[in-house]
Amino acid sequence: MANVRLINVTKRFGRILALDRINLSVRDGEYLCILGPTGAGKTTLLRIIAGLLEPDEGEVYIDGRRVNGVPPEERNAVYMFQNFALFPHMTVWQNVSFGPIVKEWSPERIRNVTSEILEMVRLGERGEAYPHELSGGMQQRVALARAIAAGAKILLLDEPFGALDARLRVNLRTQLRSLVKEQGLTTIHVTHDQEEALMVADRIAILREGRIEQIGSPQEIYTNPKSIFVMSFVGGANFFDGVISHVDKLGSIVDLRGGLRIRTCSTTGRVGDRVVIAIRHENVHLRKSRMRGFNNLIGEIADVMFVGGSMEYIIRLENGMSIMSRILLEGKGEILKRGDIVIVSFHPRDCHVFPYPERGLLKEIEAI
Amino acid sequence: MPEVKLVNITKRYGRIIANDHINLTIKDREYVSIIGPSGCGKTTLIKIIAGIIKPDEGEVYINGKLVNDTPIEDRGIGYVFQNIALFPHMTVWDNIIYGPKVKGYPLEEAENLARETIEMIKISAKIDSYPDELSGGTQQKTAVARALMSRSSLLLLDEPLGALDLKVRTVLRYEIRRIVKDLGLTALHVTHDQEEAMSISDRVVVMRKGRIVEAGRPLELYIRPKRLFTANFVGEANFLAGEISRVAENGSIIDLGNNMKLASTDKSRRAGERVVIAFRPEFAAIRKEKGRNTLPGKIINTIYSGNLLRLTIELPGGDEITVKKTIRTGEAFPRLGERVMVNISPENVLVYPYPEGGLHRELSLD
Amino acid sequence: MARSRMNNLLSKLIVPCTLMTFVILVLLPSLYLISYVFLRWDEVWYEVFANPIIGDEKWRQIIGILLFSFKLSLSAVAFDLIFGIPLAYILARKKFPGKGLLEDLVTLPLVIPTSGFGFATLITWTTTAGIGGLLGLSSGIVSLNTPVPIINVPFVLFIVHVALTFPYVVRTVETKIESIDITYEIASRTLGASSLSTFRNILLPLSLPGIFSGAVLAFARSLGETGATMIVSGVSTTASVAIVRWASEFKLPTAAFMGGLLVLIAWVIILPIEAFIGRGRIRRRTRGTPYIPANLMRKLIEFERFASRRLFFIKDIIPLIIVVVAIVIPIAVVLSSVIIYWSADPYTGRIEGGILYQLFGPPNYFNSLIRATLTSIIVAFISTYIAMCISIPLSFIIERRWYGRILRTTLKVPMIIPSSSLGLSVMLLWGPSGLNLISSGIWMIILTHIVFSVPVIVESIIAAYEGSGIEMYEESARTLGADAYNAIETVSLPLIKGGIITGSILSFTRSLGETGATFIVMGRDITIPVLVVNMVEGLAVPAALFTSTYLLVLSLIMLAMIRVVTKR
Numbered sequence A: 001m002a003n004v005r006l007i008n009v010t011k012r013f014g015r016i017l018a019l020d021r022i023n024l025s026v027r028d029g030e031y032l033c034i035l036g037p038t039g040a041g042k043t044t045l046l047r048i049i050a051g052l053l054e055p056d057e058g059e060v061y062i063d064g065r066r067v068n069g070v071p072p073e074e075r076n077a078v079y080m081f082q083n084f085a086l087f088p089h090m091t092v093w094q095n096v097s098f099g100p101i102v103k104e105w106s107p108e109r110i111r112n113v114t115s116e117i118l119e120m121v122r123l124g125e126r127g128e129a130y131p132h133e134l135s136g137g138m139q140q141r142v143a144l145a146r147a148i149a150a151g152a153k154i155l156l157l158d159e160p161f162g163a164l165d166a167r168l169r170v171n172l173r174t175q176l177r178s179l180v181k182e183q184g185l186t187t188i189h190v191t192h193d194q195e196e197a198l199m200v201a202d203r204i205a206i207l208r209e210g211r212i213e214q215i216g217s218p219q220e221i222y223t224n225p226k227s228i229f230v231m232s233f234v235g236g237a238n239f240f241d242g243v244i245s246h247v248d249k250l251g252s253i254v255d256l257r258g259g260l261r262i263r264t265c266s267t268t269g270r271v272g273d274r275v276v277i278a279i280r281h282e283n284v285h286l287r288k289s290r291m292r293g294f295n296n297l298i299g300e301i302a303d304v305m306f307v308g309g310s311m312e313y314i315i316r317l318e319n320g321m322s323i324m325s326r327i328l329l330e331g332k333g334e335i336l337k338r339g340d341i342v343i344v345s346f347h348p349r350d351c352h353v354f355p356y357p358e359r360g361l362l363k364e365i366e367a368i
Numbered sequence B: 001m002p003e004v005k006l007v008n009i010t011k012r013y014g015r016i017i018a019n020d021h022i023n024l025t026i027k028d029r030e031y032v033s034i035i036g037p038s039g040c041g042k043t044t045l046i047k048i049i050a051g052i053i054k055p056d057e058g059e060v061y062i063n064g065k066l067v068n069d070t071p072i073e074d075r076g077i078g079y080v081f082q083n084i085a086l087f088p089h090m091t092v093w094d095n096i097i098y099g100p101k102v103k104g105y106p107l108e109e110a111e112n113l114a115r116e117t118i119e120m121i122k123i124s125a126k127i128d129s130y131p132d133e134l135s136g137g138t139q140q141k142t143a144v145a146r147a148l149m150s151r152s153s154l155l156l157l158d159e160p161l162g163a164l165d166l167k168v169r170t171v172l173r174y175e176i177r178r179i180v181k182d183l184g185l186t187a188l189h190v191t192h193d194q195e196e197a198m199s200i201s202d203r204v205v206v207m208r209k210g211r212i213v214e215a216g217r218p219l220e221l222y223i224r225p226k227r228l229f230t231a232n233f234v235g236e237a238n239f240l241a242g243e244i245s246r247v248a249e250n251g252s253i254i255d256l257g258n259n260m261k262l263a264s265t266d267k268s269r270r271a272g273e274r275v276v277i278a279f280r281p282e283f284a285a286i287r288k289e290k291g292r293n294t295l296p297g298k299i300i301n302t303i304y305s306g307n308l309l310r311l312t313i314e315l316p317g318g319d320e321i322t323v324k325k326t327i328r329t330g331e332a333f334p335r336l337g338e339r340v341m342v343n344i345s346p347e348n349v350l351v352y353p354y355p356e357g358g359l360h361r362e363l364s365l366d
Numbered sequence C: 001m002a003r004s005r006m007n008n009l010l011s012k013l014i015v016p017c018t019l020m021t022f023v024i025l026v027l028l029p030s031l032y033l034i035s036y037v038f039l040r041w042d043e044v045w046y047e048v049f050a051n052p053i054i055g056d057e058k059w060r061q062i063i064g065i066l067l068f069s070f071k072l073s074l075s076a077v078a079f080d081l082i083f084g085i086p087l088a089y090i091l092a093r094k095k096f097p098g099k100g101l102l103e104d105l106v107t108l109p110l111v112i113p114t115s116g117f118g119f120a121t122l123i124t125w126t127t128t129a130g131i132g133g134l135l136g137l138s139s140g141i142v143s144l145n146t147p148v149p150i151i152n153v154p155f156v157l158f159i160v161h162v163a164l165t166f167p168y169v170v171r172t173v174e175t176k177i178e179s180i181d182i183t184y185e186i187a188s189r190t191l192g193a194s195s196l197s198t199f200r201n202i203l204l205p206l207s208l209p210g211i212f213s214g215a216v217l218a219f220a221r222s223l224g225e226t227g228a229t230m231i232v233s234g235v236s237t238t239a240s241v242a243i244v245r246w247a248s249e250f251k252l253p254t255a256a257f258m259g260g261l262l263v264l265i266a267w268v269i270i271l272p273i274e275a276f277i278g279r280g281r282i283r284r285r286t287r288g289t290p291y292i293p294a295n296l297m298r299k300l301i302e303f304e305r306f307a308s309r310r311l312f313f314i315k316d317i318i319p320l321i322i323v324v325v326a327i328v329i330p331i332a333v334v335l336s337s338v339i340i341y342w343s344a345d346p347y348t349g350r351i352e353g354g355i356l357y358q359l360f361g362p363p364n365y366f367n368s369l370i371r372a373t374l375t376s377i378i379v380a381f382i383s384t385y386i387a388m389c390i391s392i393p394l395s396f397i398i399e400r401r402w403y404g405r406i407l408r409t410t411l412k413v414p415m416i417i418p419s420s421s422l423g424l425s426v427m428l429l430w431g432p433s434g435l436n437l438i439s440s441g442i443w444m445i446i447l448t449h450i451v452f453s454v455p456v457i458v459e460s461i462i463a464a465y466e467g468s469g470i471e472m473y474e475e476s477a478r479t480l481g482a483d484a485y486n487a488i489e490t491v492s493l494p495l496i497k498g499g500i501i502t503g504s505i506l507s508f509t510r511s512l513g514e515t516g517a518t519f520i521v522m523g524r525d526i527t528i529p530v531l532v533v534n535m536v537e538g539l540a541v542p543a544a545l546f547t548s549t550y551l552l553v554l555s556l557i558m559l560a561m562i563r564v565v566t567k568r
Helices: A042-050 A092-096 A099-103 A107-120 A136-147 A164-182 A194-200 A219-225 A227-231 A361-365 B042-050 B092-103 B107-121 B136-148 B166-183 B196-199 B218-223 B228-233 B359-363 C004-038 C042-050 C057-093 C099-111 C113-128 C156-177 C182-192 C193-224 C227-232 C240-247 C252-278 C294-338 C355-359 C365-400 C402-415 C420-429 C442-468 C470-479 C484-513 C516-520 C526-538 C541-567
Strands: A004-013 A016-026 A029-035 A057-062 A077-080 A154-158 A187-192 A203-208 A211-215 A238-246 A251-256 A261-265 A274-278 A285-287 A293-309 A310-317 A322-328 A340-347 A352-355 B004-013 B017-028 B031-035 B059-064 B079-080 B152-159 B186-191 B204-209 B211-216 B238-248 B251-257 B260-264 B274-279 B284-287 B294-305 B308-314 B320-326 B339-344 B350-353
Touching: A004 A042, A016 A042, A016 A057, A016 A211, A016 B211, A029 A042, A029 A164, A029 A194, A042 A057, A042 A077, A042 A154, A042 A187, A077 A136, A077 A194, A077 B196, A077 C470, A092 A099, A092 A107, A092 A136, A099 A107, A099 A136, A099 C484, A107 A251, A107 C240, A136 A164, A154 B079, A164 A194, A164 B092, A164 C526, A187 A194, A194 A219, A194 B166, A203 A219, A203 A227, A203 B092, A203 C057, A211 A219, A211 A227, A219 B294, A227 A274, A227 A293, A227 A352, A238 A261, A238 A361, A238 B031, A238 C526, A285 C182, A293 A322, A293 B196, A293 B218, A322 B320, A322 C004, A361 B228, B004 B042, B017 B059, B017 B211, B017 C541, B031 B042, B031 B166, B031 B196, B042 B059, B042 B107, B042 B152, B042 B186, B059 B211, B079 B136, B079 C182, B092 B107, B092 B136, B092 C193, B107 B136, B107 B166, B136 B166, B152 B238, B166 B186, B166 B196, B186 B196, B196 B204, B196 B218, B204 B228, B211 B218, B211 B228, B228 B238, B228 B294, B228 B350, B228 B359, B238 B320, B238 B359, B251 C365, B284 B320, B294 B320, B339 B359, C004 C042, C004 C252, C004 C365, C004 C402, C004 C420, C004 C442, C004 C484, C042 C057, C057 C099, C057 C193, C057 C240, C057 C294, C057 C526, C099 C294, C099 C484, C099 C541, C113 C156, C113 C227, C113 C294, C113 C484, C113 C526, C113 C541, C156 C193, C156 C227, C193 C240, C193 C294, C193 C420, C227 C240, C227 C516, C227 C526, C240 C252, C240 C420, C240 C516, C252 C402, C252 C420, C294 C541, C355 C365, C355 C541, C365 C402, C365 C442, C365 C526, C365 C541, C402 C442, C420 C516, C442 C484, C470 C484, C484 C541, C526 C541
Parallel strands: A029 A187, A029 A203, A077 A154, A154 A187, B031 B186, B031 B204, B079 B152, B152 B186
Antiparallel strands: A004 A016, A004 A057, A203 A211, A238 A251, A238 A274, A251 A261, A274 A352, A285 A340, A293 A310, A293 A340, A310 A322, B004 B017, B004 B059, B204 B211, B238 B251, B238 B274, B251 B260, B274 B350, B284 B339, B294 B308, B294 B339, B308 B320
């Protein structure tokens, strides 16, 4: 129902640069996720769009209208806190009808809208309950109902599932997205959970230390990460540093430690460049025999872990490096054991090549 | 000798029974996780073991010794808290060395131990910092180091990663396991995140409403959950109601209505019984033609999640199921609206008695 | 919309209006005394330092009195800390039946009429109507001027000051401890520390700001205590009592000088400490902690371990005893005395010594009691109402503006400057010797009471505000379409309702019992506590008994109301 545009938005807190020249466009009805580690500036960005905070520089446009200095109540952008912020002294009904009451609609219209929306979120019968009597999932639905009833055009979600159990989150993510799409709301959803973002977003903006590193559809971000940080943060990968030893129009060859050579399809870079090769865990295949056209290395399984429906294997390669492979359990096929010798294969297409980062590799991929 | 033994532990808060006659044994050097939805009683249980809460009934044995009346400080345990609880007025170093100091251990011995532990946890660069100057992950690592200083063999972790970013969580959980295994400790780890528990535990205990539902090795719980709740809580699953139409030597056939039938290797139920069948989304495969053990359906939603594709498929009769598959580079995506056949191997079709309270209630995680 | 435009206008006006009212009604009177001293320096100089008859005798007196006051207050605070900190710990951490009652008992001295309480303590300790009688003595346990060993301060005076300042220490430290996450203590115990060791290593350092704050408040309160002191001081004089005496002798410059000194001292103590505390953490330089030799440390740790297990109950009992002795017993004595003295003096049998006679007979104190009650209630009501109107917007300003902390610190001052100083200041500012806008009487009493009511209500509102996450709800409301004013009205105010009501009741009760300042500004309008002082000085003891009881009962009822409100 509304589009949002940020032009060169900058915000400082004392000497800390929270947001650094952010440029962002959100289309009408789009579901955008802002993804990044804690402290990246995500909440600050959301608050600026809501009007709860003014940028030091730059402009914010909602529906083509410049809204710098416009108070929150005139922006129609509803902010949903992580713990929902349902007014504790009001019933569910009163919470949901808050917006319409403020807008001074007729009592009949208020009643109709409120009951309709409560029905829609399947809480029609809990109108007289108080927030503290409801479960986390229900509270979230009330908060959503409240936002919709208030006539929100833009929904700003600040870690909406942070307060909920992990297992609950998975179910609620898709429900929330459906509801929001049905209403045609433009949604900006802030989170540090990349699985969540990948599942619900139309587009994802990766925010790091106040800057947008990359924006794109979940697919793009996943298959074409533009930096090591993005690749590591979203989906994770195996990273190896090496030196380019050969380049031609089909690809390049990169030398790793201990004499291992990897073929890639990347044609950028020159011989002698120090680079980092990255391969997604799920693109690393473990076989009994070599695969034609693939890079094939011999290794021994050092550790076996079971993670959420997949098996993760850590394989020690001949040159001492370790590589991780993640294989979805498909109910058939054997599970390998520690000590098994396998052939580690990955296709040159799946090798991303990045220039070696100035700050060092660890800085880019380290989480703690 | 089992490290921890709980006998008939019961704790009530008014009319709510937080722990209902819990019996649990944790073996020496085992890494056990207790998982369950909020309010299931797992936190109460771990606090009872630590001595923070006193049980109404039952006994707690640590290393064979009855500790019901032993105060917290004499139980010889290490405890890691969800909200980290590093002493804010002390540096990292002082936090870590607090335990030995406050017990009166000789200073030099304590300092050596501290240096060793700091090396192992890899936070040497930060020892003069105060907690609020550190990132969440580093704070928690420090808290773990602090808990390890008592060199007790039992480490209790109460939602240790709950306050941290997803990325940090996935890395730190392996760190914790590595340290625990390197030191040969016994660990009891409480969490609501089943993925976390599954990835690092030797054994997982599933709790619900004060009782233990099921316990076992992670892979077992995943592939062959014995209870409906476990199937739903540990990983995702598809659930369909049906009726046993035939039981034979090698398994049973379940009639799901609308002309759909599935075979399962399970033969614990009897013909005519009302049941619920379950299967994991990733154990279902998409085929073009009808084959053995297939269900017909129409793709009504495709969600791309990393390299995993989640398909929502509508079956005749209106039920929806989820199928997860990997996309190999270059493979063609199944399209929205396409008609497909969903195939599940009989050994992956799990069968449970139809729950008395209704399927919806039994599956609710709220 | 017209409504939102009006709301907008309102919100723009409210801040400057509130601030202005605050400055005029609250700040100015608190500071006026100091400027008075400067403006009339010649007079002050003349009377205090260069008096033609007695030279600088007055100055010497002032110094002597100040030293005595300091001694009294410091010892009272020290006593408070030793027994108050354990009590604060119990109230903050433990649950037990009767906890609410204990909290109320501790809060009682904050609101009870000081003159009535002073009187109650007096008869408890110095007459046969009190403990002396219970033990079968022919006179009270102590006499008015019996000193406490070592400190050399009159016992009765000492115990009154302890009772009246105890709540400042206990409540401030209790609030501070409550705000400290209990997980730190649990963590310490899991690491092997006994409860006492945990207290010493963890809780004490973290609650130091609260302890400092409480001690400072208690000290200033003691310095400024007038009402009860007037009754029990005997031959000693404290600074605040001296002010009343000199003011009534029309030695205004001297009184002003002493008053100004006290105000200055209050500012000088409070401001730096509050600023220091407000800044945040007290970092323990742990690498360089005072070196305690290893074997001593080990003995200490062992002792703490032993004490944690065996002696723990002691810390529960002793503060309890103190509370009972200092607070409960005097009140009980007064209540029982009323019954004893009802119809006649129990010793001489003379009806003239009975309460009934004094109230309804020739002295006809009943009449003055009714009038005084009316005056007291009107004053309390109006001053509380006006103070509430100022306090609500003021609290919001404090929480939201950058200068809020300075404002809050400034507010602490009227709470602690001697009430007599305050009265004097108000009188000099608004009365005939100053702006000459109001003459002594009921309106000046009201103005005076507003000055100390505002800080009480503000602190109460802020306590409710900071616990409630208000800002988050307000922001939600704003993004849902409510403008600032609307959001405050529909969301924030209901959420802090409890704080507003509690603060108002507290201030109403304070006002009912206020003696010191009222004494100076009252003119011919008398309030109940002042009546008590008059009765005592007129040796109409039974009447004073009755009136004190009357006042105490009223205050108790008020406190009970607070408990009912906060329970909801």
